[in-house]
Amino acid sequence: MTVLLSDEQAGIVALPLGPLAVSACAGSGKTRTAVHRLAAMRRLYEGRGIVALLSFSNVAVDTFSKEYGTLLRDMPVIGRSATVEIDTMDGFITTNILRPHGHRVMKCPRAPFLVDGTEPFLNSFTVWDGSRPRPTTEIDFACDGANFKFLIGKNKAELPANWAAPAVASLGKTGAYTHNAGRYWVLRVLREKPFVLRALARRYPHILVDEAQDIGPEHQAVLELLIEAGSQLSLIGDPHQGIFDFARAKGAFLKAYSDRADIAARSLTVNYRSLPGIVSVANRLIGARDTAARVTTTERPSAFYMPYKAASRDAALDSFRSLLVAAGVDPAKGVVLCRSNDLTAEWRGEMYAQGVGVVRCLAEAAISRERRDFLRAYQQTCLGLMGLLAPKHGSLAIDLARPADETMRLLRQRIWAFVRDPVSGLPAATLVADTGWHSALKARVTGLIAVLGAEFGLQAAENLGQRLAKKQLANAPLLAAPILTAAAEPSFRTSTVHRVKGESLDAVLYVAKKSHVRALLDGTDTEDGRIGYVALTRAKDLFVLAVPDTALHAFEPELQASGLVRA
């Protein structure tokens, strides 16, 4: 299949192959444009290094790799070089800097390895925050010019460097790093070991970053160092879709980069994804004049709002189902989107955050398995089991992830068997949490720990009973049964907006709280506004905004002025 480009896209691909900043509207085919430009640059740099295409999610990387593969099939041999790399931004810095060179600044005797903070061996690494010791893994790092700020807690309170730096160094010596600390160590490698930076810039003469609105200050600092050392940088992104404020990524770099004198700045303004009615609402919300490439053959609207009662979720989902049928969209393709994890879990019919500690991990494992997310079910089960084993087995999770010998492989099989089996292994999430589920869990997990002791020599932690205590479990199933059994009425995929970023969805129901509706209507100056905008612009054929019934009256004039139609 030949992949075609529009004039606008082809113009960007054909630009002289220097650094570039592309500000692109939603659905404008950034993937296609970036992949074609990558192929064009590849020819220029043939034999002189690697051209990297970086993004921020594994889904984006898979999509780019597939499209690039399709494009290569139609290319002359010269374009088929293997010297193109497609990766996530974090994957790129981990593979090229942290794993091979991190030990030079971390002073560890092994290649650095990622931890998520729950590994028991981390318990002995703490930092004083002025009133109490906190896990070192909770330290966040903010790039502050040539220095770093060390932050802690939800409010990101600043920690004095003379408390934080020694704690970070002490954990670094083990080789362990968190996602946040990884960027700190990467920047230290590039600043303190100039030969690494020089080699990297020679190896990557041109780096293209997609979703460039998501570049935060630490990634920006890495890219600026590479530019100084000789790499060229091209950015492509949409400032209206920056939804990673929590990572301090606010699209500032993309905006500022296009103003630099030596950078060619271009725009993509045609939306190929959504029906004109949806594009028109998006335009009104952000004051843009993007155009829709698709045409409609009917007068039927494609962007709606409807009231919902928080206590009547099923009624709202039924209304969405009717709208899907009326729009001719397969109901199985409808997707429910929410702003937060809690709201998403509620709309999925899950009992959110059940249990405490080990029991919570195992409850999440059971829910994940029932939702057929087996990998997460396995990972949560491993985490739970780690909490039931003696601290000396602290690195077991890492060994299990990459089993080096037959014993580890057998152990992994044993845990997988437990995860998969609701009858004698991990109890079904449809059982009542505080009675049937908990009592079955306690008996079976205790049995499993005994087996792990007998067969694999693993020692149980002390106080197993306490660790498996019945705390914060509701007198209801962990997972509402209709979600699993409604074969005739397929349940909708339900997700946070963040998880569907970059995707095209046939139909979207965006379940908003009052503040989310307000933010959506106010445009994209706030993060909540941008999240609403991302939800809206995922929709191809149908968008429905669910507004709390108590707030409908106040918003109705503005909703209609934006072009949304009452369902």
Ligand SMILES: Nc1ncnc2c1ncn2[C@@H]1O[C@H](COP(=O)(O)OP(=O)(O)OP(=O)(O)O)[C@@H](O)[C@H]1O
């Ligand atoms: N020239 C084109 N002709 C027809 N369809 C196109 C063209 N370019 C892109 N598309 C289609 O438009 C849709 C949106 O493309 P893509 O997902 O790359 O958009 P995007 O710019 O990344 O959007 P967003 O930033 O909103 O995620 C895809 O289905 C893609 O195949």
